[in-house]
Amino acid sequence: MFSRIVTSALFAGAAAGLIAAVLQLVFVQPVLLHAELYESGELVHFGAQAATAHPDLPGFEPLRDGLSVLFSMLTYTGFALVAVALMSLAESQGHEVNGRTGILWGIAGFVAVQFAPGLSLAPEVPGVASADLVARQIWWTGTVAAAAVAMWLIAFGRNWAMWGLAAALLLAPHVIGAPEPDGFAGTAPPELASLFAARAFGVGVAAWVLTGCFAGYFWRREGARTA
Amino acid sequence: MTTKTLASANARFLPALFAAVLGLGIITLTGHVQAQALHDAAHDVRHATGFPCH
Numbered sequence: 001m002f003s004r005i006v007t008s009a010l011f012a013g014a015a016a017g018l019i020a021a022v023l024q025l026v027f028v029q030p031v032l033l034h035a036e037l038y039e040s041g042e043l044v045h046f047g048a049q050a051a052t053a054h055p056d057l058p059g060f061e062p063l064r065d066g067l068s069v070l071f072s073m074l075t076y077t078g079f080a081l082v083a084v085a086l087m088s089l090a091e092s093q094g095h096e097v098n099g100r101t102g103i104l105w106g107i108a109g110f111v112a113v114q115f116a117p118g119l120s121l122a123p124e125v126p127g128v129a130s131a132d133l134v135a136r137q138i139w140w141t142g143t144v145a146a147a148a149v150a151m152w153l154i155a156f157g158r159n160w161a162m163w164g165l166a167a168a169l170l171l172a173p174h175v176i177g178a179p180e181p182d183g184f185a186g187t188a189p190p191e192l193a194s195l196f197a198a199r200a201f202g203v204g205v206a207a208w209v210l211t212g213c214f215a216g217y218f219w220r221r222e223g224a225r226t227a
Numbered sequence: 228m229t230t231k232t233l234a235s236a237n238a239r240f241l242p243a244l245f246a247a248v249l250g251l252g253i254i255t256l257t258g259h260v261q262a263q264a265l266h267d268a269a270h271d272v273r274h275a276t277g278f279p280c281h
Contacts, residue, residue, distance in 0.1 A: 002242035009246065021272075028275040067268040075257040075272060081250025085243040092239045114277045123277040136279035137259055200275050 001088065004222045009084040012214035013077030020207030021072035025065055028203055031196045032126060033057045035188040039127030045189045053191075076211055083109055083215050090156065091219075102216020103209055108151040110208035114201065116147035116170065120178035123200035127187035131179035143173040 037043040037055055045051040083105055087097045095101075117140045124130060146169040153166035186193065257269050258278040266273075266280075273280040 001238065002245060005242055005246040006249075009250070024272070024275045029271060032271060032274055064271070068271045071257050071269045071272040072276075074253055075269075075276060078250045078253030078257065081253065082247045085247040085250065088243050088246075089239065118277045121277070121279060124274060124280065126274065126281075130279070130281065133261070133279055133281065140279055141259075196274075200277055203275065204277065 004219070004226055005084045005088055006081070008215060008218035008222045009080040010077060011218045012084070012211060013080030014073050015214050016080065016207055016211035017073035017076030018069065019210055020076055020203060021069040023203045023206060024072065025060075025068065028196065028199045029065070029068075030057055031192055031199055035125035035127055035192050035196065038187040038189070038192070041187075044187075051189070076207065079109060079113065079208075080211055080215050083212060084219055086152070087215060087219055093156070095156070097216050098220045099213050099217035102212040102214070102219075104155070104212070105216060106209040106212020107205075108155065109212055110205050112147040112151050113144050114204040114208070116173070117143045117178075118197070118201065120174050123197045125186075125188045125193050125196040128193065129181040129183060129185040131181050135179040139173065139178050143178075146170070146173055 034055065034057060037057075038045065043051050043055060087102075087105065091097045097105075120143075121136060121140060130136065150166040150169040153162045153169070157163050157166065188196075256265065258273060258276070260266075270280065
């Protein structure tokens, strides 16, 4: 059972993480590199003259971008391990798990891990002001945990008490509020910051749907192979 | 609950628990640990995936 979970998760996480890395390098990285020009002071956008929206950006950097690919694959393998572990429990309770239902798992994973915390701690371009890191990490972890439980209750709950509890778990972290900075000191223009957040969410949806779909597919396939 | 059903519940639950802990460990390393080398290597992925980074 353990090897079936780990094998399925490795395949699913590595494949989805690789695709996520390519999407990130194409759609998110240019915005990040652009924002870093403001972070370093090479570009400034305050003053009488508008800053150019099309500066020369660094191209592909083998070490930096290679590490991003590696860490993306690792991160999504971590997500997939948790997802497949939960899938195995769901299946043992009689719920069907395959590539098709895996898409729903992927959407739930995106909501729990990226959208729920991102709603109050928006994906950050480099150079923005933010509250104490540890405080944000604690809030992020609590929010993801609460949202993950909520998604499970929405999917497998059987009565309104469970669905009501799910709604409360989704809302509570935002009512409590994420740690906020004392002042604003962001260097990047709002055009870049908003584009970055939107692109991060967009790539996140794609990567998570693929993670869930692959996880369900490989879980089913490994089950057929080892049965 | 008989010993047999308890054993089969454990046989389902423990592997899932171990795999989930392993996954959470990997996520903690790639997403949260602030050791300089890890932070630098994971920097772009952390930003793009919405982890608090700096």
